[in-house]
Amino acid sequence: MQEHLHFAAFDMMPRSDRDTLVELLQDWTYASARMTQGLEVSATGAVGGSPEAPPDDSGEALGLPAAALTVTFGFGPTLFENEDGDRYGIRERRPPKLERLPPFLGEDLDPAQSGGDLCVQVCADDPQVAVHAIRNLSRIAFGRAKLRWSQLGFGKTSRTTTDQHTPRNLFGFKDGTANILADDREALREHVWVADDDEPAWLAGGSYLVARKIAMLIETWDRVRLSEQEQIFGRDKGEGAPLSGGTEETAPKLSALDEHSHVRLAHPDANGGTRILRRGFNYVGGNNALGRMDAGLFFLAYQRDPEQFVSLQRRLSTDLLNEYIRHVGTGIWAIPAGVDEGSYIGAALFA
Numbered sequence: 001m002q003e004h005l006h007f008a009a010f011d012m013m014p015r016s017d018r019d020t021l022v023e024l025l026q027d028w029t030y031a032s033a034r035m036t037q038g039l040e041v042s043a044t045g046a047v048g049g050s051p052e053a054p055p056d057d058s059g060e061a062l063g064l065p066a067a068a069l070t071v072t073f074g075f076g077p078t079l080f081e082n083e084d085g086d087r088y089g090i091r092e093r094r095p096p097k098l099e100r101l102p103p104f105l106g107e108d109l110d111p112a113q114s115g116g117d118l119c120v121q122v123c124a125d126d127p128q129v130a131v132h133a134i135r136n137l138s139r140i141a142f143g144r145a146k147l148r149w150s151q152l153g154f155g156k157t158s159r160t161t162t163d164q165h166t167p168r169n170l171f172g173f174k175d176g177t178a179n180i181l182a183d184d185r186e187a188l189r190e191h192v193w194v195a196d197d198d199e200p201a202w203l204a205g206g207s208y209l210v211a212r213k214i215a216m217l218i219e220t221w222d223r224v225r226l227s228e229q230e231q232i233f234g235r236d237k238g239e240g241a242p243l244s245g246g247t248e249e250t251a252p253k254l255s256a257l258d259e260h261s262h263v264r265l266a267h268p269d270a271n272g273g274t275r276i277l278r279r280g281f282n283y284v285g286g287n288n289a290l291g292r293m294d295a296g297l298f299f300l301a302y303q304r305d306p307e308q309f310v311s312l313q314r315r316l317s318t319d320l321l322n323e324y325i326r327h328v329g330t331g332i333w334a335i336p337a338g339v340d341e342g343s344y345i346g347a348a349l350f351a
Contacts, residue, residue, distance in 0.1 A: 001160040002068050002123040005153030005281040005298065006130040007211065008138070009116025009331060010145040012079070018088040021079075022350055024144045028073070028120075028137055029344040035129075038066035041136050058139065060132050067126035071133060073345045074119040074209050074333025082117075093349060095200055097306050098334045101210065104327065105317040113213055113329030116148045121209070121300065123279075127154065149329070151213060153281025153298045160279070166240060166248065170216055170282050170295055171324075173233050174240035177248055178267070180277045191275045192302050202348035205337030207302045210309045213283075213329030216296040221324045232320040234263030260320045271315055277302040296325070306332060 012021060031041040040046055046059030080086070080094035100115075120137055124130040131152070138147050157169045158176030162183065166174040180187045189195070196204045221229070230236050234243055234257040242252030242263060257264040268275050278301060285294040301309050316322070336346045 001156045001158060001164065001279060002070070002125045003154065003156055004124055004127040004130045006122045006127075006134045006150065007153065007298065007300075008120045008122075008134045008150040009076075009148045010118040010120070010138075010141060011148045012087070012117045012145050013143065014084070016087070016144060018090075018350070020144050021088050022344075024141060025073075025346055026344040027140050029339055031136060031140055032071040032133070032345075033339075035061075035133050035136070036066055036069045036071060038064070038069075041140070058132065058135055060135075061129055064126060064129055064132075067124040067129040069122070069124040069129050069133060071137075072121040072123075072209075072335060074121070074335045075346065075349070076115060076117050076119065076331065076333050078115065079117040090349060093200060093202065095203055095208075095334050097208065098332065099306070101306070101330055101332055102310065104313050106322050107327045107330075109330055110328050113149050113151075115331050116333075118145060119209070119211070119331065119333045127152070151283060151298050151329075153283050155282040157280040157282060157297060158278040160277075169280075169297055170218065170284075171221055171229070171233075173229075173235060173237055174248065175280065175297075176278045177235075177240060178275075180275055187275065188277070190304070191308065192277045192304055194304055198304070202351065203334055203336060207277075207304065207335045208306045209333045209335050210301045210303070210306065211329070211331045211333075212299040212301075212327055214297045214299055215294070215326045215328050217324045217326070218293045218295055224324075231258050232261060232324075234258065234261035258320065260318050262316075262319050262321045265316050265319050266312060271312060274308050274311060276308055276312065296328075302335070 034041055040057040042056040044056050046055045046057040046062055049055055077098050077100055081091045122130045122133040156167050158179045159166050160182050162181060166177050169175040192207055194203045194206050240248035244253035244256035252263055254264045254270055280297050280299045283296060283298050288294045303309055339345050
């Protein structure tokens with residue numbers, strides 16, 4: 001998992017047709033394939049074209065390596081059907097499980113930071129490389145899709161490989177200790193990837209992404225006693241070990257934790273074995289109108305079935321942590337499988 005995120009949601013332009021959507025996905029695929037290799041978005045790029053025309057590439061990543069850049073695309077429920085109907089002839093191919101998320105207790109969602117026909121998740125170890133990717137994909141989309149909202153993130157709050165240390169969130173606690181790891185193929189197959197015999201067939205090998213922008217009440221949290229902070233999470237703040245004893249990697253004894261602590265409510269043993277793949281990032285957007293930090297967690301959850309997230313989120317309705325956080329943005333997208341050479345992202349949807 002990389003250190004930096006630039007996430008963007010797009011809406012297709014009114015009166016766009018199926019050919020427009022397919023061409024956009026083809027153009028995005030071509031540009032992304034080049035950028036993930038550390039190349040410019042086209043052969044002429046930032047300086048190789050006509051001096052009398054705008055460059056194909058904005059140029060701020062010239063000379064920078066790819067920085068482990070990945071580009072992940074998703075299709076939202078409104079791409080298949082919105083108030084204008086079935087714009088692209090794909091309504092009948094919408095995954096049955098791709099529905100708008102139900103309301104959850106304590107939400108304060110901003111429509112301007114939620115939803116979108118398409119999403120693009122860009123991760124990289126250099127923030128300029130990540131921003132460059134979204135900037136140029138936005139330029140390529142001009143006249144076909146418009147940026148609905150976006151979010152920058154830093155300091156990954158989950159680990160995805162055994163050699164990574166568990167990072168900390170902005171409350172100072174280690175986050176994602178029990179996350180699914182990249183080499184745990186059995187867990188990925190069971191909990192993350194859409195199977196060949198799942199519906200629909202075109203999504204096999206893909207996943208479902210839920211994004212949640214979670215504001216943290218930083219100033220309030222910073223006045224909470226250490227012992228209470230640890231009780232809320234169910235782990236000690238230094239080592240990250242469960243309060244029931246042991247080290248960070250020790251399985252918690254749930255009955256020894258506060259019944260409303262975050263660890264006890266979220267742990268797979270308390271949820272019928274339900275797990276999700278976490279890819280969260282911290283964010284700071286300056287100060288709000290009250291002079292407080294506009295900061296929090298941009299939470300990304302991948303799962304084979306959106307019900308995995310829904311059931312966990314409902315379980316967390318009594319979480320002691322809820323006093324110090326607010327869910328302010330949301331979205332759900334179907335993530336198609338990776339791209340074969342010579343094809344484009346989501347080609348199976350239009351086959």
